[in-house]
Amino acid sequence: MYHSTICSFMFSANVFQPRMLVLRLSNTLKNQNVRIGHCTKVPRNVNLEKLQHGYLFPEIERHELMHLRMYPNANVIDLGIGDTTQPLPTVVTSSMVDFVRGLSTATGYRGYGPEQGEKALRKAIVVAFYKDLGIKPSEVFVSDGAQCDISRLQLLMGPNLKTAVQDPSFPAYIDSSVIIGQAGKFVDETGKYKNIEYMTCGPQSDFFPDLPSIPRTQLIFFNSPNNPTGHAATRKQLEQLVDFARVNGSIIVFDSAYSAYITDDSPKSIYEIPGAKEVAIEVSSFSKFAGFTGVRLGWTVVPEELLYSNGFPVVHDYNRIMCTCFNGASNIVQAGGLACLSPEGLKAVRSIVDYYMENARILVDALTSLGLTVYGGKNAPYVWVHFPGSKSWNVFAEILEKTHIITVPGSGFGPGGEEYIRISAFGLRDSIIEASQRLKYLLYHQEN
């Protein structure tokens, strides 16, 4: 049962200390779990030691579990981890069922598929997303998801280079950079890892980095529409980015996992920008586009024109990684992906995307009506809410404690996320409406 309590306003200028201690459950504290017994002589990977705490989203889950233990009857609404909730369209699942049934027959059985993905699917991805952009099916690598591809790209690039990320951004870019050995130690004062360039993206600069002030790095991770801010870069901004990469000889890894959520005319692919094929890799996913978060399907585009400094094509090495460190996405899932990209499939997943965007609109309206400064929600299923002067983990804790709503504290996405909360728009309409009401009630009552 949700009880309303009136207590001090969390986002006053005074830093509010909630009675519930926000436990940053760390699973990497040295010696926290030392066991008695035989120790091997294998040294722990120093790169993993550098990681400050667990990956962000399992940490959020852990808080949720703790909360549920304290309030077993609470009707918790999860607007935290961006997990899709709407069922898959039947046109998609029936094609997977057909494929599965075929696996039990002599003619329909399939063993190993090409590691790069089924030809038909690679072709369909090009037609659906890269039409007239000069991308070939041979440049498309089907995978089990963008998060996995990001690490494979890091494995490809190796430890001896420097990465730039937006601040705030999806934590896998930074974490994978640390894991592969590109980053230095974490500095508590700044909240940043050494040797990673954090490109501040805040409202003051229209959520686009001040590129002239950014030193040259070899890799630039750029996510648009952005998780968590929801900002979709404009054509002009992306032209600047491509130009910047060209001038510096850098490689952009462009994450377009949310491009289906764009409602204005912001570019959906980096390859809409002339010259991008020579400087950019694009990673994308069926997760948020088609509800495949558990089914697992994504892809990465590596254009043939993308060359290392010695002229060697990046695509060649990426293919080697895919053949050696991976063995293809599940064939069943690829059949589902192909169905998503049929005319009927596209229509069906489109309506699910619209459903989530209507959720976003409801959340944006609710929060804006309370006088909060709200970003995002127009080109992405994330709402980025500003609580000036606050600590985002404290805001997260208070919202959870008082409204039983899970969100994500902005600082989990980088120091540039401090003072912000990310609210995801995935959820059943009723839950979204209920959540909006609880937030309104809490915040309204704080005001009065």
Add this chain to the structure above:
Amino acid sequence: MSITQNFTTPISSSSSAFLAPSSFNSRGGHVSLPVKSLGICKCVATPQEAETAYKTRVIRNPNMGKLQAGYLFPEIARRRNAHLLKYPDAKVISLGIGDTTEPIPEVITDAMSKRSYALSTIEGYSGYGAEQGEKPLRRAIASTFYNELGIEEDDIFVSDGAKCDISRLQIVFGSDVKMAVQDPSYPAYVDSSVIMGQTGFYQKDVQKFANIEYMRCTPENGFFPDLSSISRPDIIFFCSPNNPTGAAATRKQLTQLVQFAKDNGSIVIHDSAYAMYISGDNPRSIFEIPGAKEVAIETSSFSKYAGFTGVRLGWTVIPKQLLFSDGFPVAKDFNRIVCTCFNGASNISQAGGLACLSPEGLKAMRDVVGFYKENTNIIVETFDSLGFKVYGGKDAPYVWVHFPGRSSWDVFSEILEKTHVVTTPGSGFGPGGEGFVRVSAFGHRENILEACRRFKQLYK
């Protein structure tokens, strides 16, 4: 003009035609394929339009540069495709890449159909799953394979396959560790070690990468390395039953291995992907050996048991007792990698895995394994009858045939050219594989019989 060939034949499920040079020849940088294949296909970029093509200033990862050629099995596929182009009417039989061929039993596909369908319902839809795998599946794996071995459900990490897990384990260990591998062995161990930066350069004269300990496994030493002769590695990859030799280590041998690891503070990564093929009572899991939990990781797969080569499902066991030198549990770091570099195996595949481990599913898997074992017997008998020294085939779906004094790529080519049967040259698995050819026993019965007829014809 570059030596390019247009590989436009339909790609079989086991081929990887991407490296076909034709995809590059219109751009700056292309791949040239040597016409006379001497076993190593070197893929080198020779920028044609080097002067005009834009190059980034990102230096190519030198570790990738150390790799000598494409991964072994796509190379086999390429040879097969080239052969098909040459002999378009030939009935090529693939006993090369170990790709399963028999349909998946219905008890298993029914579960996957059910799960697929459920995803389109409100009650049945699920989004992100636990990265470590769904609890019921982890539980079933623990109770099916590790019953009474002290391995618990939360020691099990479900994945999209052993090959992927091998690379994730490499990411856990990082670049500052030294590997030992059996020689010959499954190429992913060496290749992933190179990619991770653990090795030095390839030494052509010995056909080995520097800083990897290659533990020779031959008929003479019963396919078990002489552990007293190797210098301490951090990590030991040990595949049993072995791909490609088919040898299954005895309890005594595995006890030696565990002891060696204990004495040296090393970690054994035991690849048990073929354990269900064991005929006798050799151990199916490293954890049958006392003390193994403190020194070993085990990785396995549904690929060769359930025909899941395309469906993608496997698992890795990391006991809580396995600690780094500073006492930190290895499982915690693997968990971090699984949460950050991976996002869980497909929920549909996991539903299939769970069905595999039901009583009916287990029986169905044993039947399929039995079928491939019968194939193996037929191949063993064939080569036996032709007077060859034949190894393996008893505990694994691979037959390891000795061709003394001959180059394995030459034998591979000869067999392919003269019988249209694809095999795998032993040297693709390491210098210790030279002089051998691996014949895999996956195939429809009639193809196996036909292939054996052709072998008899060639070598009578």
